[in-house]
Amino acid sequence: MIELTRPGKTSLVIDNPVMPAAGTFGFDHAPYRALIDVGKLGAVVTNPLTWRPRRVARGPRVVPLPSGVLIHTGLPNPGTNRAIKQYGARWARSEVPVIVHVVATSPADVARCANALDRCEGVAALEIGLHDQATPDDVAQILAAAEANTLLPLLVRVPLYQAVPLARAAEAAGAGALVIAAPPRGTTRDPETGQLVGGRIYGPWLKAQALRATGQVAQIAGIPVIGSGGIHSPDDARDFIEAGAIAVQVDSVTWTQPHMLEVIARNLGGLELTRAVGALSDEWEPGMGQTMRIDRERARRGTPPEDDSPPDKPLPPK
Amino acid sequence: MRIILVWTVWSSGVRRGHQDTWANLQFYPARCTLWPMRETQAIIERVRRVSDTLQQLHLSVDPSLAQAQAGQSLFAAPLNGGESYLREQWIPVGLREGQMVVEIPSAHPYTPGQVVSLLAPLGRAIPLRPHLQHMLLIANDALPTPFVWLAGDLCARGAAVTLVLGGRALAYPLELLPAEVEILRADTDWRWPDQVETLTWADQVIALAPPYACAEVYAGLYDTISQLRVQNVPDGYVFGLYYYRLACGTGACLACQIPGQKYDLLACTDGPAVDLKKVAFR
Numbered sequence: 001m002i003e004l005t006r007p008g009k010t011s012l013v014i015d016n017p018v019m020p021a022a023g024t025f026g027f028d029h030a031p032y033r034a035l036i037d038v039g040k041l042g043a044v045v046t047n048p049l050t051w052r053p054r055r056v057a058r059g060p061r062v063v064p065l066p067s068g069v070l071i072h073t074g075l076p077n078p079g080t081n082r083a084i085k086q087y088g089a090r091w092a093r094s095e096v097p098v099i100v101h102v103v104a105t106s107p108a109d110v111a112r113c114a115n116a117l118d119r120c121e122g123v124a125a126l127e128i129g130l131h132d133q134a135t136p137d138d139v140a141q142i143l144a145a146a147e148a149n150t151l152l153p154l155l156v157r158v159p160l161y162q163a164v165p166l167a168r169a170a171e172a173a174g175a176g177a178l179v180i181a182a183p184p185r186g187t188t189r190d191p192e193t194g195q196l197v198g199g200r201i202y203g204p205w206l207k208a209q210a211l212r213a214t215g216q217v218a219q220i221a222g223i224p225v226i227g228s229g230g231i232h233s234p235d236d237a238r239d240f241i242e243a244g245a246i247a248v249q250v251d252s253v254t255w256t257q258p259h260m261l262e263v264i265a266r267n268l269g270g271l272e273l274t275r276a277v278g279a280l281s282d283e284w285e286p287g288m289g290q291t292m293r294i295d296r297e298r299a300r301r302g303t304p305p306e307d308d309s310p311p312d313k314p315l316p317p318k
Numbered sequence: 319m320r321i322i323l324v325w326t327v328w329s330s331g332v333r334r335g336h337q338d339t340w341a342n343l344q345f346y347p348a349r350c351t352l353w354p355m356r357e358t359q360a361i362i363e364r365v366r367r368v369s370d371t372l373q374q375l376h377l378s379v380d381p382s383l384a385q386a387q388a389g390q391s392l393f394a395a396p397l398n399g400g401e402s403y404l405r406e407q408w409i410p411v412g413l414r415e416g417q418m419v420v421e422i423p424s425a426h427p428y429t430p431g432q433v434v435s436l437l438a439p440l441g442r443a444i445p446l447r448p449h450l451q452h453m454l455l456i457a458n459d460a461l462p463t464p465f466v467w468l469a470g471d472l473c474a475r476g477a478a479v480t481l482v483l484g485g486r487a488l489a490y491p492l493e494l495l496p497a498e499v500e501i502l503r504a505d506t507d508w509r510w511p512d513q514v515e516t517l518t519w520a521d522q523v524i525a526l527a528p529p530y531a532c533a534e535v536y537a538g539l540y541d542t543i544s545q546l547r548v549q550n551v552p553d554g555y556v557f558g559l560y561y562y563r564l565a566c567g568t569g570a571c572l573a574c575q576i577p578g579q580k581y582d583l584l585a586c587t588d589g590p591a592v593d594l595k596k597v598a599f600r
Contacts, residue, residue: 026570034354056575062563255566
């Protein structure tokens, strides 16, 4: 069990330190239900939500980069009230805690969102997403507005290049946990239209910078830190834990290799099968479950299920 | 079976409270079973260069993909890592001898024996009107690859198919299309011979435009058809194909959202064929 937010009456406790990052998994886990076992995750973070509905951005929205992708969606969402109507029942039925990501547009809007989501049964916590130009004063106002309207634990996701000052401000303002960090913004030319497009950048190259920011914040923060940015393998996720994060958020690898999110969750959650002694490479692979291993062993030995022998045991010491 | 049924209901629009969306339509061939997306692997059995710019890959795919229908596509990535970070959308042109054939630009180097990871099926089959006899397909400045499988199926069941090619679509090798398809060539102003007759003759119209021009082209086509028809344009009469560049392919990132009249649609899960009557162009 991992206490994801600062200890208190409404602290959020999760079973596994791995969760998808905001904007990568949808408003509920329906898009990925057929592809991964959502129950193996520690929590689910929703797509960004604002008080008023927002429509998708015009023009190119997905631009490939040499080692990543630039996304500019305009944060389309149905608005808080409609999202609660549309997804609230599914959030309540979710097998893992649901963390709703709220875009910090203004203190008034955040207050309205927090108030509405506080009454929604299935919401376990709120994640406040700060914009890139936020100042420590903005953080204080936004968190004060949220805290006045909800008892839910508040996570604060800070921009990558202002991680330390804004993390300090968020902790001082009462944040329950810090998410380090939001993907940075960039601009590139869309090869199809020739237009310059600005948006958030994702990719494995981001890990080095996010890891450094996570380490810096973890050294000074007195509240839990969640690492995020460029995680594409269990080893990447373990690096964040080693740097001081209590949990990790996985972003764009969920799009390119959906199973990798579950592999990371199984690995960090202690659910991954340790490679059996003497197992050949085609009998074991990272992320393989016990059931699949036994099935393969049965197929290899040609034994029916009822006559199945126990899995391989480690060889006795000589 | 129950899982498939639940998924079908979920993805057929009930989740957004618009049960009537597909009510008057049927999925070709008269079947509306939707299979959940799965992550599988495929082997490239054959690479066939069909023109200077196009190649066809023959794939040995998971048996579940034998259920795929015209309009559905594959979200592919080489297992050993490719040039692109994101997956590529591969559009099938048919199922031949148990293998799925996809058509992609020849700039992407693939070799026989290569293993690729597939997220599939992507999207829905193209919905066809009941008792369809005359189909008008329009490819405006985009290669008509998405029409090849559909046109073949329609010709096989005796429907008359007319394909209008304009702009970059004129460079498409016509021998890849079924011989029964009538080809018309559009000029630079997007006019073609007997334009009014073909638009009124067709039982259904499906248009294809490049991603950056979808809104403009489809709005113009819809206006033209609205003016030709004294009565309102019926539901499911004119469709546009949206092949946006996709990030996730599952409907999670919302980067392929299409603004709608009553509700927004997603090109990856609700598309690629979208009823233009439901789209908010302005």
